[in-house]
Amino acid sequence: MxxxxxxxxxxxxxxxxxxxxxxxxxxxxVSDTLVKPRTKLPIPAVIEKCxxxxxxxxxxxRRIKDLPEAARMVLAAVSxxxxxxxxxxxxxxxxxxxxxxxxxxxxxxxxxxxMAFPITKxxxxxxxxFDLWLASAGGVRAQVFVPPVVAERAxxxxxxVLAVESESLPGNGRETDGLDWPLRLATAWQAxxxxxxxxxxxxxxxxxxxxxxxxxxxxxxxxxxxxxxxSGLLSLVWAEAAGLLKQEGETLTAPPFPPIWDxxxxxxxxxxxxxxxxLQTWDPLVGVTEAENPVPAFPTAMLLTLLLVASAPPDRWxxxxxxxxxLWEHHPGWQGGLTKEAARRHGRPWVDTVLFGLAHPLGLVDxxxxxxxxxxxxxxxxxxxxxxxxxxxxAPVLPQTLLVQPNAEVLAYRQGLTPSLxxxxxxxxxxKGIGPACTLELTQxxxxxxxxxxxxxxxxxxxxxxxxxxxxxxxxxxxxxxWATKRxxxxxxxxxxxxxxxxTADLDAAIxxxxxxxKLTDRIGLTADGxxxxxxxxxxxxxxxxxxxPFPCMTVESDGVTLVPDPATADLLLEPEVLRIAEPxxxxxxxxxxxxxxxxxxxxxxxxxxxxxxxxxxxxIRSGSPLPAAARLFAAGPNARPARVEKLxxxxxxxxxxxxxVCQWPIxxxxxxxxxxxxxxxxxxxxLAPLVEALNRIGVQVEQFHGAVE
Amino acid sequence: MTPTTRLAAKLHRRVCFVLVDDAVLAEELLAxxxxxxxxxxxxxxxxxxxxxxxxxAVIDELKKMGHTPQVVGK
Numbered sequence: 001m002x003x004x005x006x007x008x009x010x011x012x013x014x015x016x017x018x019x020x021x022x023x024x025x026x027x028x029x030v031s032d033t034l035v036k037p038r039t040k041l042p043i044p045a046v047i048e049k050c051x052x053x054x055x056x057x058x059x060x061x062r063r064i065k066d067l068p069e070a071a072r073m074v075l076a077a078v079s080x081x082x083x084x085x086x087x088x089x090x091x092x093x094x095x096x097x098x099x100x101x102x103x104x105x106x107x108x109x110x111x112x113x114x115m116a117f118p119i120t121k122x123x124x125x126x127x128x129x130f131d132l133w134l135a136s137a138g139g140v141r142a143q144v145f146v147p148p149v150v151a152e153r154a155x156x157x158x159x160x161v162l163a164v165e166s167e168s169l170p171g172n173g174r175e176t177d178g179l180d181w182p183l184r185l186a187t188a189w190q191a192x193x194x195x196x197x198x199x200x201x202x203x204x205x206x207x208x209x210x211x212x213x214x215x216x217x218x219x220x221x222x223x224x225x226x227x228x229x230x231s232g233l234l235s236l237v238w239a240e241a242a243g244l245l246k247q248e249g250e251t252l253t254a255p256p257f258p259p260i261w262d263x264x265x266x267x268x269x270x271x272x273x274x275x276x277x278x279l280q281t282w283d284p285l286v287g288v289t290e291a292e293n294p295v296p297a298f299p300t301a302m303l304l305t306l307l308l309v310a311s312a313p314p315d316r317w318x319x320x321x322x323x324x325x326x327l328w329e330h331h332p333g334w335q336g337g338l339t340k341e342a343a344r345r346h347g348r349p350w351v352d353t354v355l356f357g358l359a360h361p362l363g364l365v366d367x368x369x370x371x372x373x374x375x376x377x378x379x380x381x382x383x384x385x386x387x388x389x390x391x392x393x394x395a396p397v398l399p400q401t402l403l404v405q406p407n408a409e410v411l412a413y414r415q416g417l418t419p420s421l422x423x424x425x426x427x428x429x430x431x432k433g434i435g436p437a438c439t440l441e442l443t444q445x446x447x448x449x450x451x452x453x454x455x456x457x458x459x460x461x462x463x464x465x466x467x468x469x470x471x472x473x474x475x476x477x478x479x480x481x482x483w484a485t486k487r488x489x490x491x492x493x494x495x496x497x498x499x500x501x502x503x504t505a506d507l508d509a510a511i512x513x514x515x516x517x518x519k520l521t522d523r524i525g526l527t528a529d530g531x532x533x534x535x536x537x538x539x540x541x542x543x544x545x546x547x548x549x550p551f552p553c554m555t556v557e558s559d560g561v562t563l564v565p566d567p568a569t570a571d572l573l574l575e576p577e578v579l580r581i582a583e584p585x586x587x588x589x590x591x592x593x594x595x596x597x598x599x600x601x602x603x604x605x606x607x608x609x610x611x612x613x614x615x616x617x618x619x620x621i622r623s624g625s626p627l628p629a630a631a632r633l634f635a636a637g638p639n640a641r642p643a644r645v646e647k648l649x650x651x652x653x654x655x656x657x658x659x660x661x662v663c664q665w666p667i668x669x670x671x672x673x674x675x676x677x678x679x680x681x682x683x684x685x686x687x688l689a690p691l692v693e694a695l696n697r698i699g700v701q702v703e704q705f706h707g708a709v710e
Numbered sequence: 711m712t713p714t715t716r717l718a719a720k721l722h723r724r725v726c727f728v729l730v731d732d733a734v735l736a737e738e739l740l741a742x743x744x745x746x747x748x749x750x751x752x753x754x755x756x757x758x759x760x761x762x763x764x765x766x767a768v769i770d771e772l773k774k775m776g777h778t779p780q781v782v783g784k
Contacts, residue, residue, distance in 0.1 A: 448778040483778065489731040490739075490772060490779040494765035498722040506717045515717070520729070521754045524722075530783045532721075542720035546762045572722055572759060576751020 018117045019047045023128045034114030060153045070100030071109035079151035081303050082274035089140025089295030097331045119143040141294050164322040166312035178269050178363025180222035183434045186426040187218045188235040189244045193254035226356035230287030242275035257423040268419045284353040285339050297334040310387040317375035324351040406473040408442040447483045457484035496530030544571045552624035560630030561597040581605050599634040606635035648682040667694045726760040745771045
């Protein structure tokens with residue numbers, strides 16, 4: 001299955017999942033418009049028919065033709081954007097701009113015709129009615145998608161309402177290579193890869209991270225005279241929308257470059273342009289906004305700006321002033337979002353920034369070099385994206401475009417830069433300057449990140465050699481190899497599976513069979529990547545998961561000081577933990593390993609290390625019973641109150657009941673020093689006589705042991 | 711022992727540890743107080759066992775020490 005088939009299959013599954021979430025009656029309604037079945041079909045067959053219809057271009061053409069005017073216009077406009085996903089609010093805004101202020105009616109018509117679908121959660125509740133779904137999915141914030149197969153057919157529907165004055169001028173305009181923004185987005189990727197960006201709970205950037213993307217240096221705008229506001233932050237939010245960056249929890253991280261960066265420039269520019277229409281928190285004149293407006297004008301006004309330029313014949317030029325005036329008169333939400341200065345000039349600065357600061361550096365429009373009011377027209381690439389023009393032929397690429405200097409600086413001439421080379425360079429070298437010739441520096445940190453991303457030092461050197469105009473200097477070759485060697489000195493296995501064998505011979509046998517490849521100790525090995533070994537060669541005698549809570553795997557013998565780990569359940573952390581308080585008992589037979597607690601070690605552990613409570617908790621976890629009394633004795637050590645030598649008389653009663661009574665009756669209890677056992681008490685010699693007398697008074701006889709009292 | 715004999719083995723899953731080039735380097739790492747606090751024990755002279763769930767902290771500390779650790783199993 002090639003990538004086009006895979007994409008088609010992915011969209012079919014997405015549509016099928018959405019149709020499955022429709023109620024039966026809603027599905028029948030959509031099917032009546034989309035499929036027009038002659039007989040009533042069961043649900044699975046209806047869904048199958050809908051999918052088949054969406055794979056039939058002539059039928060799609062007829063269904064588009066049958067749409068109400070407003071819905072057809074909206075569909076035609078968004079289909080030219082290349083962006084399949086749009087907010088309902090934006091579609092409503094587009095419809096109104098195109099002369100149909102009918103609220104959500106066009107969106108509903110697209111749903112009912114099966115030309116657009118609601119974007120639901122992974123586990124959607126059944127959709128009974130599109131109005132109810134809209135209300136529950138956030139109203140104007142709700143998102144819809146137009147299947148690419150529909151967009152492909154709808155993009156040729158004419159949009160006559162979009163028309164502005166154009167002029168014919170002699171000569172050619174200024175073109176660009178389209179690399180300015182891809183380079184800045186790659187730089188944003190590199191910055192996030194070096195240090196992830198954290199966001200607040202509200203999704204905003206912290207001040208420290210905002211500062212990293214100030215519009216200077218690498219993040220300076222391509223055209224300083226028409227600079228988009230906060231161009232560094234634009235690179236960041238744009239890179240996120242284009243899938244270069246990914247939000248994980250509250251952190252923005254840099255995953256590997258998306259596959260589109262492996263191909264030619266044209267599809268990448270198309271992809272980045274489509275991603276621009278997803279920006280909800282950035283405006284060309286204001287910069288990053290706090291997403292207070294649920295339907296910001298930027299995505300639709302940007303699309304309409306390009307479509308207005310596209311409305312002119314390919315060889316004619318359009319003044320941005322005409323575009324601004326058209327938007328000023330037609331777009332319902334655009335004026336309100338303009339700055340005072342821009343509003344005073346009817347939005348002209350906004351249009352200039354979009355055309356000269358975004359579209360021109362992207363290579364979508366050419367600019368006619370007229371000092372006063374320079375007009376624009378779509379470039380061949382822009383024609384292909386927004387005016388159904390043919391795909392432009394790829395420019396010849398110069399493979400040798402790098403110059404690696406002995407000081408580890410790399411000069412990259414833009415004529416030979418391709419998306420794949422940009423992504424590769426971003427992984428191995430730090431961008432230092434973006435201009436007609438870009439500069440990079442091979443640094444240890446960046447080379448390390450490149451190697452960590454899966455590249456080998458040989459691949460890095462091959463890449464540099466393949467694209468260099470001169471051989472890679474030996475000093476640079478040596479430097480890269482040294483950095484790679486240094487990296488190999490310390491390896492962190494963050495979540496490996498270790499295999500512990502009974503004997504060294506077994507481990508050697510496992511290595512010879514390829515079950516494990518690294519020998520950690522005389523009995524423990526692991527695979528090269530730290531993953532699970534081939535179980536066909538193993539008979540498992542135990543299995544421990546170190547991220548689960550440890551469970552009892554040790555017993556304490558009755559002497560209270562001998563610790564015996566259970567070889568079947570003990571983990572590797574047990575021995576180091578035990579050795580903090582005990583030492584191995586010498587002379588045990590092979591396979592038996594016992595430890596004896598050492599008073600000094602227990603005391604040190606209790607006082608300097610973990611503390612008595614933690615030691616007690618450790619015994620509970622590891623042995624299932626509390627800290628043994630002997631260990632408490634060791635821990636108390638010199639801190640315990642001193643013992644005292646005393647002379648006491650022991651009195652033994654015939655039964656425990658009598659002893660209980662003696663201990664309870666205050667007359668006798670006051671004369672007792674301590675109870676020693678069920679039938680014995682200790683008495684101070686001076687208290688013996690009064691005690692015996694009290695007992696005699698109640699008839700309890702005491703046989704005086706001769707010599708008990710001196 | 712025939713080649714088909716299964717070897718008795720115990721699995722230790724999701725273990726975090728640091729494997730270094732030589733024992734001297736392991737000593738150097740253990741001398742770093744913050745790093746030593748994350749080390750649960752020493753499996754051999756070149757293998758330091760890390761407390762569960764502390765791999766990120768160990769990697770950060772290694773980088774602060776100027777090392778460029780190879781991370782396996784991210």
